[in-house]
Amino acid sequence: MVKDQSRRNFFRTAPLAAAAASLSLTDKSLFASTAAPAAAQTAESGTHEPFQVFSAQTMESVIQAVQANSSTKSLVGSKSTPFTVVVTSESKKSGKEFEYHEHRDHIFQILEGTTQYELGGTPQNPRSTGPGEWLAPGSEGSRSITVHKGDMLVIPRGTPHKRITADQVTFTLISIQDVT
Numbered sequence: 001m002v003k004d005q006s007r008r009n010f011f012r013t014a015p016l017a018a019a020a021a022s023l024s025l026t027d028k029s030l031f032a033s034t035a036a037p038a039a040a041q042t043a044e045s046g047t048h049e050p051f052q053v054f055s056a057q058t059m060e061s062v063i064q065a066v067q068a069n070s071s072t073k074s075l076v077g078s079k080s081t082p083f084t085v086v087v088t089s090e091s092k093k094s095g096k097e098f099e100y101h102e103h104r105d106h107i108f109q110i111l112e113g114t115t116q117y118e119l120g121g122t123p124q125n126p127r128s129t130g131p132g133e134w135l136a137p138g139s140e141g142s143r144s145i146t147v148h149k150g151d152m153l154v155i156p157r158g159t160p161h162k163r164i165t166a167d168q169v170t171f172t173l174i175s176i177q178d179v180t
Contacts, residue, residue, distance in 0.1 A: 052076060062087050063111060067170055082176060087111070089170040095162030098123060098139045102132035103178040106155040110147050113169035117153065118142045119161050136160060 054062075054075060062073050066089040077084025089112075100123065121142035126134045139160040147153050155161050 059087075063089075063170060067112070067168075077175075082178075084173075084175045084177075086173050086175075087170070088173060089168070090165050091168045092165060094164045097135045097137050098142070098160040098162045100126075100134050100136075100160045101157050101177075102134075103157060104132075105157050105176045106153075106161075107174040107176070108147070108153040108155070109172045109174075110149050110151045110153075111170045111172060112149055113165075113167060114146060114148045115163055115165040115169040115171075116144060116146045117161055117163055118144050119155065119159060121160055123160050 052075075062075070065071075066073050066087050070089055070091050070093075072086050072088040075085040075087060077086075098118065098121075118139065119142060121139035123134065123136035124138040124140055126136040129135055142160065145153075
């Protein structure tokens, strides 16, 4: 498991990421008073600015596209940034094993549908899949929760988790990682 010292980064960045994830995708006036139209166009065209604005119309298009293909669309992030933001849609999909990460926190915002997570516990027979990345076939003492449209789930680094989607779910994932 992860040392408590590494959780310090999570607690410094999680409130900002959680606030960003909880913004309404349909509130078109949200950024209107603070972002110049040219800056929004530049951000949506893919050039790198110190900020990015995704309009409600752009987000709706992204959501429709990922729902049509049960796919994932990366909105922000790279190996050199401390976070990534993706929108994912999946149907009838189940994680085979628990995963957990030493250097990454997850924040999920459910946009449509419902999914179930198994969280926590003590990983059984874990194996490393890369630096700080782990998989385990089971996690003794894990807890099952169901999240619905509008719910937000914060999974701190070191927490075993797996997702089981019986029907369909669309969500935004903000992943916050240590950058070395």
